[in-house]
Amino acid sequence: MTSTELAEAIRAAIADHGRFERYIHEVKVSARRKTFGLSMQPGDPGITLHVPAGARPADAVTLLVKNSHRLGSMLVKARKRTPDHPVKELLNGEGYLWLGKSARLRIVDSAPAPVERIHDGYEWTQLDRAVISQGAKPLIDWYIREGTVWLNQWLQAPSLWQRMAGDQPMPTVCAADIGRKRWGVHDGHTNNIRIAWQTFQLTPSLVRHVLVHELTHAVVPHGAPHGPEFWRAFERARIGAREEARHLDELGRSLWMGDVKLGAR
Secondary structure, X not given: OOHHHHHHHHHHHHHHHOOOOOOEEEEEEXXXXXXXXXXXXXXXXXXXXXXXXXXXXXXXXXXXXXXHHHHHHHHHHHHHOOOOOOOEEOOOOOEEEEOOEEEEEEEEOOOOOOEEEEEOOOEEEEEEHHHHHHOOHHHHHHHHHHHHHHHHHHOXXXXXXXXXXXXXXXXXXXXXXXXXXXXXXXXXXXXXXXEEHHHHHOOHHHHHHHHHHHHHHHHOOOOOOOOHHHHHHHHHHOOOHHHHHHHHHHHHOOOOOOOEEOOOO
């Protein structure tokens, strides 16, 4: 049975049972999983059921029966934490965060670069009027460029890695546009870490938290993605990691994700 066929069979079994269909939004089958799992992120329309390849539909229903007390609370908790991301205006005076500090947007003609951070007694995010028609792209490109420099120079990712992993080959580290659902991602095949550009609106401490999180994935490549082994290694490298993770979840609900409306003057 293919992964698609198994997912459809599980959906059919859940529908036949009649009790849990309204909770389960998606069924994901993975050959890498060894156990069932349930997850729901803020903003999701329902719960995702994670299934190991080769599982039986009846086992999926049994899991839901055993965890029926969790399903309602998962929905309530995730919906309370529904994201409320702002839509920014490309207008003079709009605030844009960089490492926790806001700088007003200043639109100028014939600027030397599409976007710059200017210090002249005040801090400004300076935008060339010629690129306004591109929407958020010039700003996102700026976050990616400056974020990559900051990670490797000012945050000193190599020294963090050396303390965590010694002589193991260090992943390449950069800022990137990786969507809206992750703060960072480690690719074990390429040994590359990409930190979401949105992350650089957070304070330096929380950006460091995100980087150490992804470095931990590189140090602990096996086992459950966020299982006990991962958290032990993460908390050794980052005291207070769990509390920071909760703080990040809270702040992340209201960060700018790149949505803009035009109207600059």
